[in-house]
Amino acid sequence: MPKGRPSSIWVCRACGAQSPKWLGRCAECSAWATLEEEAVPARGTGPAAARPAGPGPVALDKVSALESPRTPTGIAELDRVLGGGLVPGAAILVGGDPGIGKSTLLLQAAGAVARSGKTVLYVTGEESPAQVKMRAERLGVRESSLHVLAETALGSVLHHAGEMRPALCVVDSVQTLHSDDQPGAPGTVSQVRECGAQLTALAKARGIPVVLIGHVTKEGTLAGPRTLEHLVDVVLSFEGDRFQALRLLRATKNRFGATEELGVFEMAADGLREVPNPSALSCGDGSSPRAPGAVAVATVQGSRPLLVEVQALASAAAYPTAPVRRTAGADPNRVHLVLAALSEHADMSCAGKDVFVNVAGGFAVEEPAADLGIAVAVASSLRKRRVPADWVAVGEVGLGGEVRPVPHLEARLKEAARLGLKRALVPAGAAAARDGHGLAVQPVRSLAEALGALA
Numbered sequence: 001m002p003k004g005r006p007s008s009i010w011v012c013r014a015c016g017a018q019s020p021k022w023l024g025r026c027a028e029c030s031a032w033a034t035l036e037e038e039a040v041p042a043r044g045t046g047p048a049a050a051r052p053a054g055p056g057p058v059a060l061d062k063v064s065a066l067e068s069p070r071t072p073t074g075i076a077e078l079d080r081v082l083g084g085g086l087v088p089g090a091a092i093l094v095g096g097d098p099g100i101g102k103s104t105l106l107l108q109a110a111g112a113v114a115r116s117g118k119t120v121l122y123v124t125g126e127e128s129p130a131q132v133k134m135r136a137e138r139l140g141v142r143e144s145s146l147h148v149l150a151e152t153a154l155g156s157v158l159h160h161a162g163e164m165r166p167a168l169c170v171v172d173s174v175q176t177l178h179s180d181d182q183p184g185a186p187g188t189v190s191q192v193r194e195c196g197a198q199l200t201a202l203a204k205a206r207g208i209p210v211v212l213i214g215h216v217t218k219e220g221t222l223a224g225p226r227t228l229e230h231l232v233d234v235v236l237s238f239e240g241d242r243f244q245a246l247r248l249l250r251a252t253k254n255r256f257g258a259t260e261e262l263g264v265f266e267m268a269a270d271g272l273r274e275v276p277n278p279s280a281l282s283c284g285d286g287s288s289p290r291a292p293g294a295v296a297v298a299t300v301q302g303s304r305p306l307l308v309e310v311q312a313l314a315s316a317a318a319y320p321t322a323p324v325r326r327t328a329g330a331d332p333n334r335v336h337l338v339l340a341a342l343s344e345h346a347d348m349s350c351a352g353k354d355v356f357v358n359v360a361g362g363f364a365v366e367e368p369a370a371d372l373g374i375a376v377a378v379a380s381s382l383r384k385r386r387v388p389a390d391w392v393a394v395g396e397v398g399l400g401g402e403v404r405p406v407p408h409l410e411a412r413l414k415e416a417a418r419l420g421l422k423r424a425l426v427p428a429g430a431a432a433a434r435d436g437h438g439l440a441v442q443p444v445r446s447l448a449e450a451l452g453a454l455a
């Protein structure tokens with residue numbers, strides 16, 4: 001076999017890793033049977049290949065900044081996650097489980113942008129225009145400046161989008177498009193990468209915000225190469241429990257705004273409704289008693305303070321030598337740490353107990369500021385004693401059982417007061433704790449002190 005540049009390589013469908021030969025299991029992400037063959041394009045050689053094609057280097061102070069105003073989508077929760085609206089030329093990838101409501105969200109956004117008289121192009125590769133029309137009728141989207149293009153050929157999509165220069169172009173979904181310049185069926189690594197790259201290039205060249213809807217694999221990551229996530233400016237993930245109406249929109253990457261922003265929606269028959277007061281959804285207003293093992297916890301998601309109810313249940317273990325720890329919405333590592341600290345520093349052992357920790361309402365809380373709330377909830381379940389419904393707990397728990405300060409304490413306390421809660425367990429020494437912002441604050445130095453205050 002002649003040596004030299006290979007004519008093809010093998011690319012992992014799951015993570016985009018490349019291999020010079022076929023492997024049953026990806027060496028990078030360990031997924032089985034995900035490698036696909038891809039042709040290597042011929043490389044230019046000689047002086048022509050070295051000749052610059054672009055305008056060349058420019059001094060930074062001569063470069064004009066991107067100052068175009070953002071276009072609000074008309075959906076406040078979406079705008080919040082985008083960092084204030086659509087930036088001209090932004091490439092946005094929206095991923096989510098099948099049936100979670102991606103097409104619904106983007107069709108509503110397309111309708112809202114079109115309502116202001118702007119032209120919007122909705123490319124549908126998965127559904128017929130009649131299906132899109134049916135959904136639009138249900139969502140109350142009737143704008144004539146919203147155009148539907150049923151197309152899967154990339155060239156044709158680029159042509160129409162380039163001609164039309166819409167204020168927003170939605171591609172539903174990037175996995176259905178195919179480019180004639182690449183081998184393979186739609187949805188393969190090379191096709192998704194090529195289509196993503198070409199559409200991103202179109203967005204930049206014409207200043208059109210382009211939203212690519214992407215599928216999510218069984219493992220919960222965006223299908224297609226990771227390079228697609230590197231390529232685009234914004235990656236949004238649309239999450240939710242299909243058995244509940246709550247839908248959460250998160251930015252996992254945003255070149256134009258903060259990540260970890262959270263948009264909260266409710267799925268209804270007439271589409272997604274914004275939830276203006278998500279704290280009340282999970283936490284209530286503190287007027288009705290909570291069950292033993294439940295406590296209000298003040299968290300911050302992006303720039304938004306959010307109150308949630310953390311629930312814990314410690315019950316006699318089915319297998320005392322191997323007790324179970326299960327979490328839904330809470331970080332399992334933080335729960336293990338809190339359980340160890342409770343056992344060592346507050347004489348509250350969960351040995352021989354199965355422990356379940358749940359965040360009510362389908363919300364997820366990963367931040368350490370929820371530690372004290374988790375500890376209080378577990379202790380309340382062990383003691384079988386209720387925590388007053390109008391109390392809120394905030395604080396990180398250290399390995400020494402100490403309660404550590406958390407960021408944005410003032411915003412957390414204000415949100416708790418707004419909801420109607422009355423009293424807060426907070427880390428001692430925090431400046432914001434001196435003024436309770438409408439709450440009676442109880443500063444605590446340690447887990448033992450916090451549990452003492454509740455006894």
Ligand SMILES: Nc1ncnc2c1ncn2[C@@H]1O[C@H](COP(=O)(O)OP(=O)(O)OP(=O)(O)O)[C@@H](O)[C@H]1O
Pocket residue numbers: 096097098099100101102103104105126138267268269270
């Ligand atoms: N008539 C209806 N009444 C109420 N809810 C509906 C109705 N039709 C659809 N839905 C809701 O919309 C969801 C489907 O929304 P949508 O088609 O936008 O999801 P998707 O994420 O685009 O799905 P896919 O991955 O198949 O493209 C359903 O799971 C359901 O919750």
Ligand SMILES: [Mg+2]
Pocket residue numbers: 102103104126172
């Ligand atoms: Mg869809």
